[in-house]
Amino acid sequence: MDIIGPGAGAFRLPGSTVPDALSAAALETMRTAAFLVDGEGLLLAVNTAALKLFRRENDEFVGQDAHDLMHRDRHGRPLPRSGCRLRQALLTERTDQSDLGWFACGDGTLLGLSWVITPCSVHRGTGALVLLHPRGPAPARGDEEEDLSTALTELDRLALLAETTTQVTSTLDVDEALTRLAALTVPLLADWAVVDLITEGDEVRRALVVQHEDGVLIEREDLQGPMPPVPQESTMPLSRALRGAASGLAGPSTYQGPPDSGIAVEQHRLFTSTGMHTAAIAPIRGLRDVLGALTLGRSQRPDPFTRADLPLLEDVTRRAGLALDNARLYERQRRVAETMQRHLLPQMPVVPGLELSARYVPAPHASQVGGDWYDAFPLADGATALAVGDVVGHDLEAAGRMAQARNMLRAFAWARSESPGTVVTRLDEALAHIADVPMATLILARLVSGDDGLWRLHWTNAGHPPPLLVGHDGRTRFLTGAHGVLLGAGNHRPRPDAVLTLPPRATLVLYTDGLVESRRHSVDHGLERLARHAAALARRPLESFSDALLAQVRPDDNDDDVAVLALRTPDSPSPSEATA
Template structure:
C-alpha cells in the first residue's frame, strides 16, 4: 500500500488498522475528560452536601474536609476570622487519622498583620496559590509564618494550594489543601476546582453566621419580652425560658407573675400557636392584655380567662392559645396558702411537696382560648402545703414525637420528686436540663414555692 501526501507534503496512510488506532486514542482522551468532569462534579456535590448538612460552622467544615481527603488532598485545613479579626484554625483533617486529631493543630493562630505566611496573603484576597516548596521564614519574628512552616513540615506537605474564602466582598478565612506524595502532586489544573470549592465554603460559612446572628437577635428579642418577677414577699418565684433548637428561636411561649393590690400573687403560663416573630409579638400583646384585665378587678381565674378570650376573639380572630391563670394567696399568716386556678387547654400544673410527693392539679379545665368565646370557664382551688412547689410549664417540656404524652408526664413527676428539696433555681435548671434538652419546641416554665412555717420573705429569681 502506498502513502499519499496532502498539500503540505505530509504522507497520509489509509487502512483500517490506522483508523482504529486514531479513533481509539480519541475515544480514550474523551473518556478521560468525561471521567475527570464526573469526578469533579461528584466532589462538588459531596462538598455541597457536607456543608448543607448542618448550620453549625465547625461541624460542617469538618464534614467537608472528610469529603476532600483523600480524594483531592492528603490533608486539608480551614481557618476562619472570628468577630475580633483573629484567625482561628477550625479544622485539620489528614488521611491518616493517627497523624493529627481534633484540637491538635487547631485553635487560635498568631496575628496575621505583617506576616509573610501564605494564609496571611490569602486573607488579602490573593489566590488560590499553588505552593511547590516551603522555604524557612525570612523573618524569625514572624510567628504565623513559623507556625505554618511547622504544620507543612510535620504533615509532610509536598505541594499545597491555599485559597481565600470570599463571600459578599469579604474574606472570611482560608482553605488549605495539601498532597504529601510526589506521584499525585497538586498542579495548576487544580486551582480552578479549589477556587470553586472555596467559594462554596465561604457562602456556607457566611449563611451559617447570618443564621446564628438572626437566632441570637431573635432570642434576645424573646427574652426582652419576658417580665421581671416579684422579688418581695413570702413566696419564692423562679422561671426559665428555652428557645427551640430548630426554629428562629422565638415563639409564643410566655410566663408572668405579679402581685395584685390585695397581696395575692398572679401566676401565668401561656402558649400562642406558632414559632415565629408574629407569634412572639402576639404573645407580648396578649400578656399585657391579660395583665390589664387581671389588675382591673379582682375576679376568679375562670372569669379572667373568659374576659381574655372575649378580647382576644375581637383582636386576633382565628388565633388559638392555651393559658393558665392562677392566684396564690392566704387569708392570714396562720392560714395555709391556696392556689386558685383556671386552665384553658394547657397542661395541668404539677404540685410537689417538700417530701417529694407529686400530683397534677386537674381541676378548672376548659377549652383553649380563641375557639369559642362563650364557653364556660370553671376554676378550682387547692391547698398548698408549707415548703411545697407548684410548677407551671408549656407543652414543649413534656411532649416528644417519639414517645407517648403520658410517658413524658411520668418523667416530669420523677424529676420533680427527686428535686423537691433543692433550691428553687436548681429545681428549675435541672427540670429544664432533664426534660427539655435538645427539644424541638420552645419551653417556658414558672415555679412558686411556699415558705416553710415561720419563714421570712424569699427572693424571686428570673
C-alpha cells in the same frame, strides 16, 4: 433480602424476626464493622470487625445504649440526641447514611467513620442494622509524578463539586459544614485540610485541622485556635488568601526566612508539625466578604500540588463560601431571636416568703424562639400573679403573638382585683377583636398569703396541661380543676376557678406541653414521667430542681420550645407568726 449466616435464616432485613442468639452469627458473615440495635437504640449484637475497630470487648457493647456509648461530635464530646441523624433514622424507621460521623473507641480515641443504617425486625420489634467503615485510603500512585488535574477525571471533578454543594449547603451549622468540607477533600485531594476563618470582629481563628492517617480522619485540636491579625502588607500565601487575593502554593521553604508577620510564624509551625511538603491555599469568599481560607496539604503523598490544581480548589471554596455565608446569616438571625426572647421573657419578682424559678428552652429546629411563655408579677391588691401559656407556633411570628397576649393579660389582671377566670374571659374576648392571636392555651393564677401564714392558689386553666403539686415528702398531684377550653375557641361561657391551700415546703410546677409531649409516647406517659422525676427531686433546692427536671423529663425527640415556672412555699409558720 435475607442475609444468611451460620444457621440459615438467622438474620433478615425488614420483614422477619431476629432471635438475638443468632444475630451475632449472622453479623460475623460481614467483613465490615456492623452492629444491631433495637428500637430504643440498645445494642443487641456486634461483630468481630466492630470489636477490633472500636477496641472493645463484646460485653462492653451488648445491652448498652449505642448513641451514649459511641457517638460523639467532632470534638469528642457527647452528641445531643436531638441532633443525631443516626438516632433520628432509627426512631423514624428509615434508611440513612453519612460520609463522616465521629465515634469513641474503648481506649478514648476518636474515629471518623462513614455509616449506613437500615431498619430491620428483631424479636423486640423494629430495630436497625448499622454498618460502619473508615474512609478509604488515598489511591495508590505510580512512581511518576502525577498532579491532581490529571489524577481526577472530569467526571470526578464534577462529582466532587456537586457533592460539595450538596453536603456543605445542607447544614446551617458552621462547624458541621467545615467537617463535611474536610471529609470531601481528604483523602481525595490531600492528606491534610486546614480551615482558617475570619470572625465578625475581623479576628482570625484556625477553626479546623484534619489529618488523614491509616484510613481515618483525625482532628488535630493542638493545631487549632486563635491566629494573629491579617497583615495588609504581607505577600505570604495565607495572608494573601485571607485578604481575598488569588489562591497560591506554599511549602516549608516558603516560611524558612525571617517571618514578616505573626501568621507566618504560625504557618512555619504548621508545616513543621504536619510534615507537609506542599500545600494549596485558596480564599473562602462569601457574597460580600472574605470568610477565611482553605489549605490542603500533602505529607504522605509524594506528588506536590501544582498550579493546575488551583482552579478546582477555588471552585470548591467558592461553594463552601456560599454555604458558610448562609450558616453565618442563620447564626446572626438566631442571636437576634435570642436577644428578642430575653427581652420578652420577664425576670422573676421577689415575693417575701416564696421561692420562684423559671426556665425557657427554645425550639431546636425553628428560629430559636416561640409561643411558649411564663410570667410572674405583683398585683395592685398585694397578690402575686402567675401565668404560663402557649401561643400556636414556635417561630418569630408566634413570639410576637405571645408578647401581645402576655402584655394584654398583665393589663387586665392589674386593672381589677378579679378572679383568674374573669380575667381570662376578658382576655379571650379582647384577643378575638384587637390582636392577631388565633389560638392559645393558658394558666393564670393568683397567689395570696392568708392570715394563717399559708399560701392560697386561685387559678383557671384555658386548655393547658395541669399544674403539678409536689409535696416535700415526694407525693405528687396534678391540679386538674378549673379546666376550660383554650383561647380563641369561641367560648362564651364564664370560665371556672379553683382554690387550693398550698402545703408548707411544697413545690408547684407550671409548664408547657413541650416538657411532656413526644412523637413516640402519649401525653399520659409524659405526665407520668414528669410526676415521677419531680417526686425524686422534691427536696432539691428550687434552682437545682428546675434544671434537673428539664434535663430528665424533656423528651429527646422534642421539636417544641418549653417554658417552666416553679415556686416553693416556706416552712409552716409558728403559732406566734400565724396570729401576728
